[in-house]
Amino acid sequence: MxxxxxxxxxxxxxxxxxxxxxxxxxxxxxxxxxxxxxxxxxxxxxxxxxxxxxxxxxxxxxxxxxxxxxxxxxxxxxxxxxxxxxxxxxxxxxxxxxxxxxxxxxxxxxxxxxxxxxxxxxxxxxxxxxxxxxxxxxxxxxxxxxxxxxxxxxxxxxxxxxxxxxxxxxxxxxxxxxxxxxxxxxxxxxxxxxxxxxxxxxxxxDRPRPGGISLRVDWTHSRSFAHEAPLCMTLESRTALLSQDVSILSRHLFPAADAFLEDAFARHDDSVGAHSLVLPHMSSFFFRRKMERVIAKQCPDPRNPTPYWTNLATAGNTGAASIFVMLDEYLREGTIAPGDRLLLFVPESGQFNFVLISLTAVAS
CATH class of the missing domain: 3.40.47.10 (Thiolase/Chalcone synthase)
Known part of the structure; x- marks a missing residue:
């Protein structure tokens, strides 16, 4: 093909x-x-x-x-x-x-x-x-x-x-x-x-939709850090009991996120600072300051980091669906313009898997 x-x-x-x-x-x-x-x-x-x-x-x-x-x-x-x-x-x-x-x-x-x-x-x-x-x-x-x-x-x-x-x-x-x-x-x-x-x-x-804004996929990056972190969040098959160890979360999530982002941008010769906006999956605003530091660390000028946007407060934490729900609401606000670059960032605390997707808005 x-x-x-x-x-x-x-x-x-x-x-x-x-x-x-x-x-x-x-x-x-x-x-x-x-x-x-x-x-x-x-x-x-x-x-x-x-x-x-x-x-x-x-x-x-x-x-x-x-x-x-x-x-x-x-x-x-x-x-x-x-x-x-x-x-x-x-x-x-x-x-x-x-x-x-x-x-x-x-x-x-x-x-x-x-x-x-x-x-x-x-x-x-x-x-x-x-x-x-x-x-x-x-x-x-x-x-x-x-x-x-x-x-x-x-x-x-x-x-x-x-x-x-x-x-x-x-x-x-x-x-x-x-x-x-x-x-x-x-x-x-x-x-x-x-x-x-x-x-x-x-x-x-495989082509933009005529008469509107489409988002071109520039690159994707996905990595698991399960080789160096213990289980943090589980859903048991027999009991359907969902649980999360917050102490493991606090120790491993952000160091792994730093390593993941550094690897992603080095491999794709890109940076957070080259993007207009970050859409991050966040489970809680408790992590807001740490998320901001993670983003700023990857920007050329940490004092002027790329902004981020979330609808966590009003849509709730919908887990795996959240990045879909977030992008849809952001696009419906009508503030995106051709040339804008969006970065979708999904960290997972199950055993620390991360996904990053870089997009550019195009008109046709």
Whole structure:
């Protein structure tokens, strides 16, 4: 196949239900004994003001993760025809079925809705926050290689399904720790006030879409640092118990991020400073200052770093879907112009995997 270019020619997202403010979280997720102090501390720390859940106040799901993903594609189809895609990739943290893969069932759901009715090559990506970004890199490379002219990529999360009080069964070892933050109980319970539901979809083509702005893929970079860091965030297959060790996170995330970015820009002869804006996946505003230092460190003038943009406060932390949800909202604001360069940065704390995607806005 003749290599070609790859462009993001469409983006859309879906956040289910009505916005849920902080004081209404437990109305949807229920209440666990002893969690109120955790709730107040975590919400004060993370800076999230609202989020969305694909379930009602009786903890009955309104969608599953495949349905959330299909809703995002339906919104994309209203903007750009995606039925011609011959490559479908997707990523999520939790799916109710371990197999078939996420993309396989999503393909069937899209067919049922008349959104992607033909045969397609598929790629299902598992993981934590970088699973969908890894799926996106794969789709971009499939188009850039010339093997496919049109590809569709979807990131979706249904965190409420494993975090609601009728499903979660945290190990209660609080009496074994002087500091509750060191307990396995805390490592699962605090995530109830961190994560929420949502999905996004991107259309990729080998040429820009006529009459508008497309995003040319300049380069992608993805690296795992699992060889030098312990497990930090896990989702157990048997129990569907999600947990994160925040002490491992604080020790390993930012040193690994520094090494990753230095490697990425050296390999691609580029820099953060050559970009107009960074869109970073952040789980919490608690990490804002550290993220700013990481970005500034890679800029020619650290005193005047490349700005960054996030919708974490108002869209919530949608995990693997967040970079899709973020890019869609940013593009809809209409502030992007030809020549602008965007940098998508997705760090994952599962066992420290990172994805970086460099884009340039072009008009046709």
């Amino acid at each position: 003749t290599p070609s270019a790859c462009y993001i020619t469409g983006a859309a997202s879906y956040l289910p239900g009505d916005p849920v403010e902080n004081d209404a979280i437990q109305r949807f997720l229920g209440v666990l004994a002893g969690e109120d102090d955790v709730r107040s501390r975590v919400l004060a720390m993370n800076g999230i003001r609202r989020r969305f859940y694909a379930q009602d106040a009786q903890q009955r799901a309104t969608h599953d993760v495949y349905g959330i993903g299909a809703e995002a594609v339906a919104r994309l189809a209203a903007l750009a025809p995606c039925g011609a895609a011959t490559f479908l990739s997707g990523g999520t943290t939790f799916a109710p079925l371990a197999a078939p893969g996420f993309a396989s069932i999503l393909h069937a759901r899209l067919s049922e809705r008349g959104l992607l009715c033909g045969p397609a090559e598929i790629s299902s990506n598992a993981g934590i926050c970088s699973s969908a970004a890894t799926a996106l890199v794969g789709a971009m490379r499939a188009v850039a290689s010339g093997q496919h002219r049109v590809a569709l990529c979807v990131g979706a999360e249904h965190a409420s399904e494993v975090l609601k009080s009728t499903a979660i069964r945290p190990v209660d070892d609080r009496d074994q720790h002087a500091n509750v933050r060191n307990s396995r109980w805390f490592m699962s319970v605090f995530l109830r006030f961190m994560l929420s539901d949502g999905a996004g979809a991107m259309l990729l083509e």
